[in-house]
Amino acid sequence: MNNAGDATLEHHWMPFTANRDFKANPRLQVRAEGMYYWNDRGEKILDGVSGLFCVAAGHNRPEIREAVYRQLGELDYAPHLQLGFPGSFELARQLAELTPGDLNRVFFTCTGSDAVETSLKIALAYHRARGEGQRIRLVGRDRGYHGVNFGGMSVGGIGRNREAFGPLLPGVLHLRHTWQPENRFTQGQPERGAELADDLESMVQTHGNTIAACIVEPVAGSTGALVPPKGYLERLRQICGRHGILLIFDEVITGFGRLGKPFAAQTYGVTPDIIAMAKGITNGCLPMGAVAVREGIYNCITEAASDGGIELFHGYTYSGAPAAVAAAVATLEIYRREGLFERAAKMAPYFLDAIFSLQDLPNITDIRGDGMIAGIDLALKDNTPGKAGRAAFLGLYEAGVLTKATGDTLLLAPPLIAEESDFAFIAEKLRRVLA
Numbered sequence: 225m226n227n228a229g230d231a232t233l234e235h236h237w238m239p240f241t242a243n244r245d246f247k248a249n250p251r252l253q254v255r256a257e258g259m260y261y262w263n264d265r266g267e268k269i270l271d272g273v274s275g276l277f278c279v280a281a282g283h284n285r286p287e288i289r290e291a292v293y294r295q296l297g298e299l300d301y302a303p304h305l306q307l308g309f310p311g312s313f314e315l316a317r318q319l320a321e322l323t324p325g326d327l328n329r330v331f332f333t334c335t336g337s338d339a340v341e342t343s344l345k346i347a348l349a350y351h352r353a354r355g356e357g358q359r360i361r362l363v364g365r366d367r368g369y370h371g372v373n374f375g376g377m378s379v380g381g382i383g384r385n386r387e388a389f390g391p392l393l394p395g396v397l398h399l400r401h402t403w404q405p406e407n408r409f410t411q412g413q414p415e416r417g418a419e420l421a422d423d424l425e426s427m428v429q430t431h432g433n434t435i436a437a438c439i440v441e442p443v444a445g446s447t448g449a450l451v452p453p454k455g456y457l458e459r460l461r462q463i464c465g466r467h468g469i470l471l472i473f474d475e476v477i478t479g480f481g482r483l484g485k486p487f488a489a490q491t492y493g494v495t496p497d498i499i500a501m502a503k504g505i506t507n508g509c510l511p512m513g514a515v516a517v518r519e520g521i522y523n524c525i526t527e528a529a530s531d532g533g534i535e536l537f538h539g540y541t542y543s544g545a546p547a548a549v550a551a552a553v554a555t556l557e558i559y560r561r562e563g564l565f566e567r568a569a570k571m572a573p574y575f576l577d578a579i580f581s582l583q584d585l586p587n588i589t590d591i592r593g594d595g596m597i598a599g600i601d602l603a604l605k606d607n608t609p610g611k612a613g614r615a616a617f618l619g620l621y622e623a624g625v626l627t628k629a630t631g632d633t634l635l636l637a638p639p640l641i642a643e644e645s646d647f648a649f650i651a652e653k654l655r656r657v658l659a
Contacts, residue, residue, distance in 0.1 A: 251621060256283035259639060259646055261626065269621065272650050273628045274639050277445065277477045277597075278508030281558045282641040288509055288554045295550035304332075304543050312544035315552050319514060322486040322556075325495040329522035331515045332544035336476035336502035337371025339513035340439070343500045344375045345538050347437035347470045350521050353528035356468070359436040360395060363427060363469075367401040369446035370439060370474050379439050382447060397431070399423040399440070403450050408590045409583050410451070411576050413492075417453030421460045428467050437470040437498075442488035445477035448633035449599030451592055457494040464497075470521075471496040476513070480504030481559065481640050483595030484569030491595070497521060506551040507558070511542075564640040568596050571642065578647035579636060585658050587612070597637040602658070604632065619657040625650055 233247045252264040259282060261269040274280055295311070302309040312332060320328035331346070333339045344362060351359035364370065364379030371377075377386050378393035381401065386392060400420050407414035424438055442457060444450035464471040478488035479501040485491045487499060498521070502513035529535040542548070559565060572595045579598045583591050590601040605612035613629035620627050620634075628635040634654075638646060 258282045258284070259642060268624060270625050270646060270649060271639060272620075272625045273635060273637050274504075275508045276503070276628070277482070277637050278503035278506075280480055280482070280504040280640045281507045281555060281562070281564060282639045285507060285509075285554075285558060287558060288507055288551050291550040291554035292510065292547050295546050299546045302546055303541075305539065309544060309546055309549070311546060311549040311553065315544070315549050315556075318553065318556050319501075319516060323499060323516045324487060324489045326519045327495070327497075327499055327516040328519055329517050331517070332540075332549075333502070333513035333515065334511050334540050334542045334545075335371070335513050336474075336500065337373045337376050337513075338540060339476065339500035339502050339515050340370040340376040340379075340474055341373045342513075342515045342538065343439065343472045343474075343498045344379070344437065346498065346515065346517060346521065346525070346536070347472065349525055349536055349538075350470065351436050353525045356433065358434055359468075361397060361431055361435045362393070362395070363397045363399060363424060363435060363438040365399040365401060365440050365444070367403070367444055367447040367450065368398075368439075368441060368474075369444070370441075371476075395434075397427050397435075399438075401444065401447075401450060402453055402456060403448075404453075407453070407592070409580070410592055411580060412594050413451055413454045414592075415454055418455030418459055420453070421456050421463065424460060424463045424469075428463070428469075433468065435467070435469050437472050438464055439472040439474055441474045441476075442478050442492060442494075443483070443594060443597060445597065445635070445637075446628075446630055448601065448630055449593050449597050449635060451594045452492065457492050461494050461496070470498060472498040472500065474500045476500060476502045477597070477637075478595075481565035481568045482597055482637065484572055485565055505555065506548055507555040509555075510545075510548040510551045512545075512548040512552055562641075568640045571640075571644075572596050574644050575636075575638070575642070575647050578644075578651040579654075581651055582654055582658070585655065587658060593636075596640060596642075597635070600634040600636070600654070602632045602634065616657060620653055623653045623657055625653045 253261045254264050255262040316330040319330050333342050362379050366381035368381045370380045378396045381398050402417050473496040475487050483491040497518050499516045506512045526535040576593050587603045589603050602612040610631050613632040617629035
């Protein structure tokens with residue numbers, strides 16, 4: 225099916241979409257290669273957001289396609305409950321080479337939402353295994369996005385994602401977000417705001433040793449690329465360490481080179497206890513997520529179980545599915561061979577300069593970014609939240625650039641293969657549409 229006329233649209237309930245509006249005026253992508261999509265009208269669309277922050281190596285890589293094809297010809301599916309598949313162990317080894325510190329034990333999931341859920345459950349299981357089962361509270365952050373499962377929604381802090389689903393998990397606390405008006409139009413980490421991490425210290429004073437884990441995105445991505453103030457993540461790390469709280473980094477967006485190193489933890493020099501990852505792990509071509517934990521966490525949980533007993537009652541049908549594993553191994557090889565993480569670090573200043581060149585536009589109220597991700601806040605349109613963002617998203621699509629709009633914020637995160645000419649094209653279209 226290559227155009228809207230070939231498809232009946234009514235049966236598909238689309239995620240995070242104005243379904244009635246879309247089906248009245250569909251935007252269908254039918255082909256992709258490199259930096260571009262082509263829609264069903266034959267129009268070429270520059271991918272300014274890596275699909276959905278996941279296509280870091282560019283679209284339609286033959287190496288990944290062929291690896292998946294070979295794997296399906298050998299072993300299509302293998303369960304991981306009391307059985308194994310050699311490829312998943314090799315992928316875990318390769319991921320352990322990329323993660324910081326001793327985060328060298330890897331649990332495979334299906335998506336980023338599952339990776340977050342797994343991280344939270346591991347944190348709770350760890351404290352129970354070490355005799356501190358009273359640690360049942362979880363700490364998230366306002367404006368945080370941690371997927372759509374109940375644990376992730378509970379620690380998340382985007383109101384519209386939560387409001388229709390009841391009280392969610394009990395005992396969850398939220399730090400204040402890190403956006404501050406005095407930090408507007410800052411490239412990289414703002415100078416002010418490290419003291420916001422002290423919210424966690426205040427929570428400890430109130431709730432004592434009942435807090436199990438604190439989860440944050442190093443850069444709060446979906447809400448609008450909120451870059452951490454200098455010293456903020458370091459202070460969170462210190463507070464967590466002082467009080468026996470596990471620090472979880474949700475690197476579903478920032479992992480795999482978005483900030484110029486394998487993970488934002490390395491970019492910012494702060495090592496958490498757990499990292500949740502997904503998206504770029506397979507270059508977006510097949511669903512997959514993973515959780516990397518400190519060796520001591522793995523040992524504590526596994527050694528607490530009886531001999532021959534299952535240590536963690538958790539997992540997924542498609543944990544470490546062979547085709548996804550093959551895609552991930554091929555993707556990591558592309559990252560290594562083409563030096564894409566290093567390339568991202570080299571190209572980031574050009575990308576950020578192009579986006580920040582728009583700060584003179586009167587309807588832009590803030591721009592921020594680090595590495596190869598940036599957010600642009602737009603002034604309200606007709607006093608209606610979300611109207612300006614939607615209009616900009618649609619206008620840019622028609623102009624030939626795919627972005628993501630969250631409310632009245634536009635997000636840019638192009639593939640790591642992007643050239644300076646791509647940044648200039650994005651900036652030119654942004655200026656034309658937003659002006």
